[in-house]
Amino acid sequence: MVETWAVARFTAFAPLTDSELLRLKTLAGPERQLRRGEFLRHEGDAAPGLYLLRSGWTASSMIVAGGARQIIRVHMPGDMLGLPSLALARAADTLFALSPASVSVVSRRALGQIFEACPRLAALLFLISQEERVTLMDRLASMGRTTTLDRLAALILQLHARILRSDPDAGDTFRAPLTQNDLADLLGVTGIYINRTIQQLRRDGIVSWVGRSVTIHDAAALRALSGLPERDLSDDLSWLPA
Amino acid sequence: MVETWAVARFTAFAPLTDSELLRLKTLAGPERQLRRGEFLRHEGDAAPGLYLLRSGWTASSMIVAGGARQIIRVHMPGDMLGLPSLALARAADTLFALSPASVSVVSRRALGQIFEACPRLAALLFLISQEERVTLMDRLASMGRTTTLDRLAALILQLHARILRSDPDAGDTFRAPLTQNDLADLLGVTGIYINRTIQQLRRDGIVSWVGRSVTIHDAAALRALSGLPERDLSDDLSWLPA
DNA sequence: CGACTTCTTGAGGAGACTCAAGGGTGGTGG
DNA sequence: CCACCACCCTTGAGTCTCCTCAAGAAGTCG
Numbered sequence: 001m002v003e004t005w006a007v008a009r010f011t012a013f014a015p016l017t018d019s020e021l022l023r024l025k026t027l028a029g030p031e032r033q034l035r036r037g038e039f040l041r042h043e044g045d046a047a048p049g050l051y052l053l054r055s056g057w058t059a060s061s062m063i064v065a066g067g068a069r070q071i072i073r074v075h076m077p078g079d080m081l082g083l084p085s086l087a088l089a090r091a092a093d094t095l096f097a098l099s100p101a102s103v104s105v106v107s108r109r110a111l112g113q114i115f116e117a118c119p120r121l122a123a124l125l126f127l128i129s130q131e132e133r134v135t136l137m138d139r140l141a142s143m144g145r146t147t148t149l150d151r152l153a154a155l156i157l158q159l160h161a162r163i164l165r166s167d168p169d170a171g172d173t174f175r176a177p178l179t180q181n182d183l184a185d186l187l188g189v190t191g192i193y194i195n196r197t198i199q200q201l202r203r204d205g206i207v208s209w210v211g212r213s214v215t216i217h218d219a220a221a222l223r224a225l226s227g228l229p230e231r232d233l234s235d236d237l238s239w240l241p242a
Numbered sequence: 243m244v245e246t247w248a249v250a251r252f253t254a255f256a257p258l259t260d261s262e263l264l265r266l267k268t269l270a271g272p273e274r275q276l277r278r279g280e281f282l283r284h285e286g287d288a289a290p291g292l293y294l295l296r297s298g299w300t301a302s303s304m305i306v307a308g309g310a311r312q313i314i315r316v317h318m319p320g321d322m323l324g325l326p327s328l329a330l331a332r333a334a335d336t337l338f339a340l341s342p343a344s345v346s347v348v349s350r351r352a353l354g355q356i357f358e359a360c361p362r363l364a365a366l367l368f369l370i371s372q373e374e375r376v377t378l379m380d381r382l383a384s385m386g387r388t389t390t391l392d393r394l395a396a397l398i399l400q401l402h403a404r405i406l407r408s409d410p411d412a413g414d415t416f417r418a419p420l421t422q423n424d425l426a427d428l429l430g431v432t433g434i435y436i437n438r439t440i441q442q443l444r445r446d447g448i449v450s451w452v453g454r455s456v457t458i459h460d461a462a463a464l465r466a467l468s469g470l471p472e473r474d475l476s477d478d479l480s481w482l483p484a
Numbered sequence: 485c486g487a488c489t490t491c492t493t494g495a496g497g498a499g500a501c502t503c504a505a506g507g508g509t510g511g512t513g514g
Numbered sequence: 515c516c517a518c519c520a521c522c523c524t525t526g527a528g529t530c531t532c533c534t535c536a537a538g539a540a541g542t543c544g
Contacts, residue, residue: 064383089477126364144312179490193532434525
């Protein structure tokens with residue numbers, strides 16, 4: 001049996017064959033447990049590694065010149081960590097645990113063998129990466145061109161959509177192990193201002209964020225604020241290798 | 243003979259074999275000319291295409307809810323256009339020409355055959371995409387956490403570095419077909435404020451940007467402002483398929 | 485129960501925006 | 515070759531989002 005967390009990202013595009021499922025299992029090397037706040041690796045580390053997130057949430061962050069932190073992306077189970085830095089001699093981002101988490105170390109060699117032995121699986125991994133790039137593009141656009149309120153709305157919707165993918169019955173309430181300072185570092189503002197923005201969402205009856213629990217009361221209003229279009233995955237995969 | 247523009251992005255990582263060079267040529271389909279300002283495709287278009295930029299500059303942009311435009315990335319010859327939207331049913335970004343440009347249409351099928359027949363070439367394309375993702379991550383961090391002056395410094399350095407890659411003898415002056423409004427849409431501010439920021443760089447003797455010509459007078463000061471680390475490409479490619 | 489992190493609120497300040505208007509500059513057509 | 519028009523650049527003044535500094539309240543974990 002292959003754990004669902006590992007394949008959900010792939011099967012979102014297309015079902016996998018048995019041999020592809022077997023190949024996917026070869027990615028998962030030794031497992032490592034992380035405490036909340038623990039670092040998996042720091043930006044600047046040489047020969048950056050690859051990881052598969054099995055449980056918990058982690059995040060990718062960068063420190064800019066002034067010392068401020070920008071969180072680039074939040075990772076959930078099934079996500080592959082460290083792919084962008086694969087192209088570089090030194091890690092571009094820091095990986096750390098937002099909650100207690102466990103990861104499997106992935107060897108580069110195993111990745112290379114996917115390209116060699118399972119071209120269709122490699123192409124699907126390529127697509128997953130491109131989709132994550134679109135998410136980054138959306139975040140860049142909202143960071144550059146919208147207010148904090150709009151950005152927070154977009155973030156809540158994106159987190160919710162990702163949770164629904166792995167748990168379709170999650171409903172309108174979900175847990176997110178993010179402090180207000182984490183949110184601030186995600187959205188490029190200060191924690192103080194995030195606090196005021198959350199209160200505005202609550203006052204308007206759109207979202208309540210209490211402790212680590214988020215409840216969406218008015219999804220339509222939230223989507224209107226966010227300005228995000230629906231992003232349906234491609235259904236034309238006829239070009240993929242057999 | 244294969245044109246250098248098409249292979250430079252690949253050979254930045256590793257030399258290509260003859261069969262890989264041949265395979266790469268199969269990507270380039272019918273050519274299309276673009277006038278300055280002409281659109282190659284709009285966000286929301288169904289079944290988004292792939293393109294290879296042969297000459298000129300193009301850009302990828304998104305419109306957010308308020309109607310404001312964010313430029314996501316500037317493309318130079320040799321860049322592949324449209325990869326992120328490959329994962330989606332509808333194009334996430336708009337592609338348009340910053341200068342007169344020519345592109346080759348790339349069929350999805352040809353891309354699929356690269357994965358099938360040339361796994362090493364596919365893996366290199368994967369790496370190129372990951373490197374572009376790092377650039378996006380850097381831009382997200384600077385957008386969220388730095389001033390306009392720092393962001394402008396980083397942008398000038400990144401453009402210069404990319405030009406030097408294809409033309410090592412370019413020196414400290416280069417041409418960039420970007421208006422101040424384009425710059426503003428790249429950096430997430432208004433054209434008026436970009437104007438004042440450019441004047442500050444000029445006043446301090448760091449960079450002069452006149453018309454479409456950019457001259458770097460003090461590269462060290464520029465790098466200090468930008469806060470960008472050097473991003474060396476990985477030299478460990480032993481995991482790639484043969 | 486005590487220490488630390490996280491959340492909340494207030495007040496003043498700075499970066500960036502909007503609105504408005506004038507001056508350059510290059511391309512196109514007569 | 516000149517005139518015109520469209521686009522681009524420049525400058526000023528007032529405004530707003532978001533920041534910084536400061537302090538206290540409320541959780542949370544050992």
